[in-house]
Amino acid sequence: MEDLIKNLKVQLIEELNLEDVKPQDIDTDAPLFGDEGLGLDSIDALEIILLLEKHYGLHIGDPKEGKKIFYSIQTLADFISANKK
Amino acid sequence: MENHRVVYAVGDNIITSLGTTTRENVDNIQAEKTGIKRYEDASLFPEPFVDSIIDDSHLITLPLWEKLSNYHRLEKLMILSASDALQRCGVDASSKRTAFIFSTTKGNIDLIAKSETLNPDAELANMALHVSTFFKSTNKPYIISNACISGVLAILLGQRLLKSGEYDHVVLIGGDLTTEFIISGFMSFKSVSPNPCKPYDKSRDGLSMGEGVATLILSVDKSLVKDATPIMVAGCSSSNDANHISGPSRTGHELHLAITHAMEEAELKASDIHMIEMHGTATVYNDEMESKAVGLTHLESSPLLSLKGYIGHTMGASGLIESVVCLEAIRRQMLFRTLGFSELGVPVNVNVTTETRPAQIKNILKTASGFGGCNAAVIFSTEKSGNKVPNDDCAKTIKECVIADKKVMIDGKTVFDGSDYQDYAAFIRAAFKSISEPYMKFSKMDDLCKLGLIATEFLLQGVNLHEKYAEDEISMLLANRYSSLDTDITHQHIIDDRSTYQLSPAVFVYTLANIVMGEVSIRNKFKGENLFLIDEKFDRKRMEQIASLSLSCQNTKVMIVGWVDFLKDDYSAHLLLVEKK
Numbered sequence: 001m002e003d004l005i006k007n008l009k010v011q012l013i014e015e016l017n018l019e020d021v022k023p024q025d026i027d028t029d030a031p032l033f034g035d036e037g038l039g040l041d042s043i044d045a046l047e048i049i050l051l052l053e054k055h056y057g058l059h060i061g062d063p064k065e066g067k068k069i070f071y072s073i074q075t076l077a078d079f080i081s082a083n084k085k
Numbered sequence: 086m087e088n089h090r091v092v093y094a095v096g097d098n099i100i101t102s103l104g105t106t107t108r109e110n111v112d113n114i115q116a117e118k119t120g121i122k123r124y125e126d127a128s129l130f131p132e133p134f135v136d137s138i139i140d141d142s143h144l145i146t147l148p149l150w151e152k153l154s155n156y157h158r159l160e161k162l163m164i165l166s167a168s169d170a171l172q173r174c175g176v177d178a179s180s181k182r183t184a185f186i187f188s189t190t191k192g193n194i195d196l197i198a199k200s201e202t203l204n205p206d207a208e209l210a211n212m213a214l215h216v217s218t219f220f221k222s223t224n225k226p227y228i229i230s231n232a233c234i235s236g237v238l239a240i241l242l243g244q245r246l247l248k249s250g251e252y253d254h255v256v257l258i259g260g261d262l263t264t265e266f267i268i269s270g271f272m273s274f275k276s277v278s279p280n281p282c283k284p285y286d287k288s289r290d291g292l293s294m295g296e297g298v299a300t301l302i303l304s305v306d307k308s309l310v311k312d313a314t315p316i317m318v319a320g321c322s323s324s325n326d327a328n329h330i331s332g333p334s335r336t337g338h339e340l341h342l343a344i345t346h347a348m349e350e351a352e353l354k355a356s357d358i359h360m361i362e363m364h365g366t367a368t369v370y371n372d373e374m375e376s377k378a379v380g381l382t383h384l385e386s387s388p389l390l391s392l393k394g395y396i397g398h399t400m401g402a403s404g405l406i407e408s409v410v411c412l413e414a415i416r417r418q419m420l421f422r423t424l425g426f427s428e429l430g431v432p433v434n435v436n437v438t439t440e441t442r443p444a445q446i447k448n449i450l451k452t453a454s455g456f457g458g459c460n461a462a463v464i465f466s467t468e469k470s471g472n473k474v475p476n477d478d479c480a481k482t483i484k485e486c487v488i489a490d491k492k493v494m495i496d497g498k499t500v501f502d503g504s505d506y507q508d509y510a511a512f513i514r515a516a517f518k519s520i521s522e523p524y525m526k527f528s529k530m531d532d533l534c535k536l537g538l539i540a541t542e543f544l545l546q547g548v549n550l551h552e553k554y555a556e557d558e559i560s561m562l563l564a565n566r567y568s569s570l571d572t573d574i575t576h577q578h579i580i581d582d583r584s585t586y587q588l589s590p591a592v593f594v595y596t597l598a599n600i601v602m603g604e605v606s607i608r609n610k611f612k613g614e615n616l617f618l619i620d621e622k623f624d625r626k627r628m629e630q631i632a633s634l635s636l637s638c639q640n641t642k643v644m645i646v647g648w649v650d651f652l653k654d655d656y657s658a659h660l661l662l663v664e665k666k
Contacts, residue, residue, distance in 0.1 A: 017591070019514075019528030039525050042332050046275065046590040054587070 004077050007055075012073075015051045016044050028073045037072075045070060056080050091470040092247045092318040095254075095309040096174030096302035097409040098166040101295065101396045102137040105144060106169060110406075111413040114395050114421055115441055121281040121293045121397050130268045131583070135281060137295030137397035138263050156215060157193045157206060162298040163216045163258050170300035171220070174309050176254045178220035184252045185217040185226040186243050188235035188259035190401040190597060195264045197570075197577050203652075209568055209619040216258065224252075225627075228619040230568055231599045233364065233455030234323065235259065236299070236404020238616055240463050241321035243303050245634040249475040253305050259405035260298035266573070267400070268294060269580045270596060273588035274331070282367035282398075284391035284423055285376070285437045287430030292366040295397020299405040301412075316412055319448075319466040320350030320473075322639050323614045324557060325606040326458035331594050333370050333454055337377030339612050340460040342557050344382050344452060346639055347462040351448070351469045355383040359446040360420060362411050364453045365391020366398055367425065371454065376431035378460075384450070390438040394424030404453045404461070411449045411465055420444040456594065457603030459615045473638035477630040480646075481666045486544040488516075488536060488658040493543050500543065509654055513539060520546060529591065530604060531572045532656070537563070537601035537649040538608060540658035548662070550643055551610070558642040560613030561602045562632050564620045565650035568598040601649055613641050623648035623659055636665045 009023035018038070030037035033045070040048075045066055052058040058080065060066050069079045098106060102120030103113040113120070120137040139162070144150050149168060153161045171178055178185075192212045196204040205211055213226040227242060229235045236259040243255035261267075271277045271294060278291035303318060304310075324343040326334035334340065348354070361384060363375050379385060392407050399406055414421065422441045429437060448466045464471075487494045491512045493501035501519055503512035513535050517527060520542050527535065550559050572595040579587055594600065599617035606612065614635050620627070628646050635641045647660035 017529045018525070020523050020525075041329060043330075043590050043594055046273070050587065050589065 001077060001081065004080060005073055008073055008077055011051055011055055015047055016040070026073060030072060032070060032072055056084055058083055089474065090248050090250065090305045092244045092303050092305060093307060093310050094301065094316045094318065094412050095304045096170040096176065097412065098170040098300045099297065099406050099409050100139060100162055100166050101297035101399065101406065102139055103396055107409055107413060111410055114392065114410060115419060117422060117424060117441060119281060119395050119424055121295065121394070129263065129265050130272065131586070134268060134277070135279065135293050136263050137293065139296055157196065159193055159260050159262050160212060160215050163260050164219050166298045166300045167216070167220065167256060167258050170302050171256070174302050174311065176256070176302055176304060176309060178222055178256060181223055182253040183222065184224050184246060184255050185213070185222050186239045186255055186257045187213045187226055187228045188239040188257065188401050188405060190230060190232060190235060190261050191264070191267060194266050194573060195262065197574060198265065199581050203570070207570065208566065210566065210621050229616065230401070230619050231615060231617045232457050232459055232597045233400055233403060234453040234459045234461040235401040236406070236408065237451065237453045237461035237463050238323060239405060240301065240318060240408060241323060241461060242616065242631070244318040244321050245475040245638060247303060247305050248473070249477045249634055251477055255303050257301045257303065257405060259402035261296060261400040261402050263294060263296040265580055266577060269588055270576060270593035273590045273593050276368050278367065281425055282393050283425035284365035284367040284393055285372050285429060285431050285435070286426045287428045289367040289369065289372060289430060292368055293393060293397040295399045297396060297399035297402045297406050299402055299409050301405050301409055312416060314467045316415055317466050317470045318463065319469040319471040320347035320464040321462065322346035322350070323459065323461040323616065325602065325612050325615050326460070327556070327606040327610050327612050328458055329607070330458065330600050330603045331456050333374040334458070337374045337381055340374065340378035340452060340454055341381035342612065343460045343462040344378060344450060347464050350471050350473050351464040351466055352472055353448055353464065353466070353469060357448050358384055358387045358450050359444065359448055360414060361387050361389045361450045362407055363389060363391055365393050365423070367393060372431050374454070376433035376435045379435050380433035385433065385435055387436060388420050388438050388444070389435045390421055390423045408451050408463065411451050415446050415449060415465065415467060418443055418446055420446065456597050457599040458606060459599060459603070475634040475638040477633045479637050479666045480629045480633040480663045482629070482661045482663050484544060484662040486540050486658070486660045488540050495543060509656060524608070526604070531595035533569060533571060533598065533649060533651040534595065534601045534604045536651055536656055536658050538604055540649060540660045541605045541609065541645060544645065544660045544662055545609070554642050556610050556612040558613055558640055559611040560615070560635055560641040560644045561605065561611060562616045562628060562635065562644055562646045563602055563649055564618040564623070564628060565598060565648060566619065566621060567650055567652040568619055569596050571652050572596050605645065614639060629663070632663050
């Protein structure tokens with residue numbers, strides 16, 4: 001799980017072009033979207049869907065489904081470990 | 086110059102999947118026929134998709150089509166459309182008193198597919214010149230590329246140029262094609278419905294794409310009017326949400342501002358508006374936002390319609406195509422049904438049309454909203470001519486910022502020298518760090534937006550516009566040569582490689598040049614007017630004139646005006662801070 005969380009942070013920074021953010025800056029439990037935390041937006045959500053497809057082979061058809069899954073790095077990691085084949 | 090010049094609609098044409106003339110299109114709309122259908126064409130998209138595409142077999146029999154073999158498809162359609170409109174009204178296209186204004190988002194973007202070198206005809210200025218030269222126009226054309234509000238902005242600019250006395254006639258030509266570029270981009274946004282779109286409906290699930298071309302000719306010469314009751318362009322305005330580059334405002338306040346300013350110019354109150362024709366794309370958030378704007382303007386009882394269910398979303402052409410249909414609604418005194426709509430699914434109780442029926446229509450409000458957070462509104466009226474007298478000589482430049490050759494200059498003095506940085510990316514990052522606190526959005530932007538944002542940061546250093554001006558009094562007018570071609574090429578490379586086909590919404594969203602104004606507006610909370618033009622080079626005199634039009638006839642009090650251009654490593658920015666004399 002720890003490795004997965006570490007990798008996710010690195011992938012997120014790379015895929016979302018978060019140039020000035022370092023993996024250790026991202027709080028595993030903090031919200032990714034909205035005004036707190038990383039402040040990601042709807043375009044980032046679509047990019048995270050692509051990230052899940054590309055790195056983990058997981059498909060989310062409806063962006064609305066992503067809301068709970070994308071809440072934090074922790075919820076993302078939970079989703080991946082529960083669904084990864 | 087006369088005190089009060091009245092702007093009349095004198096000629097028009099529409100070419101879409103529903104027909105090649107205004108009449109044919111509107112007859113089909115009146116008969117509630119849709120041009121939207123399912124296509125299977127792997128050259129456009131790997132999977133089946135829904136669209137509204139012009140059938141060229143209806144055009145190739147026209148004598149003019151044969152003569153146009155040297156033109157690209159979009160140019161052919163524009164020439165056919167403008168020829169028809171010009172013939173109907175007798176305006177002299179070659180006169181010094183006639184200007185051409187083009188509206189398009191992507192022009193001949195199909196030319197960059199699978200290409201190593203950049204075909205110069207993919208530049209919007211060359212597309213426009215091909216068409217205006219066909220008509221022997223002697224004036225340099227104006228080209229508007231401002232996402233999905235481009236067509237309405239063409240009317241806005243045309244109306245002001247005519248009222249100011251700059252020209253007597255303007256030929257507005259809008260066009261955009263269905264291309265692999267556009268389909269793949271909207272697909273990456275997951276904003277396309279698998280079925281014909283359902284504007285304002287409870288079960289709406291996205292837009293339908295479409296292609297089309299339209300021409301609208303405006304004139305101050307009343308003798309050219311063919312209609313029994315002349316139709317006038319009575320009010321126009323635009324605004325920016327300053328909220329998000331792809332998602333619309335959550336409140337509708339900014340579209341409401343544009344509508345209010347247009348209605349004030351037209352001297353009309355809510356009860357005078359007999360029909361509202363909105364953008365109505367049938368995406369969840371667009372339609373929601375529009376209903377809120379209608380509510381804020383107390384227009385809930387005015388019949389509201391969207392034409393997207395008939396011809397899809399024709400992007401840079403939509404504002405003009407839909408405006409011409411509005412003119413026809415006045416001529417026919419007919420209200421059209423919103424095809425696809427059955428049960429209201431927006432938060433404000435708006436009056437969406439459910440049947441096509443005769444109605445008394447004297448004043449129509451037409452709006453559009455698009456990526457970059459932009460909104461525009463125009464009023465067509467048989468009663469009012471508009472109370473504003475735009476003036477093209479009231480702009481005063483008070484400060485300048487130039488970025489070129491890794492240097493930033495303010496009023497001619499170098500304030501940041503980045504000669505030591507090896508490339509643009511390093512230079513622009515260092516320039517930003519020198520002037521600003523970390524800003525999360527910056528690293529996500531494309532190079533054009535970074536350039537525009539930084540030029541604005543330097544221009545406004547030590548200036549607090551919000552102290553003196555309200556948010557909606559601060560407007561933007563920018564231009565460049567290469568539009569968003571740098572990012573367009575990135576997106577094209579992604580789709581050219583069908584083996585990977587890693588569509589990226591974060592790339593596609595920057596394939597519109599006006600996004601730079603969106604980013605600047607979000608950062609600085611600028612909610613005033615928006616206009617993005619394409620030109621061969623920075624034409625300072627023309628830009629100051631157009632800025633004057635906004636400063637003199639809408640509530641704009643201060644403007645960021647200038648040039649922001651980026652292609653590969655060829656870049657330059659030249660911004661002016663402009664106030665009223």
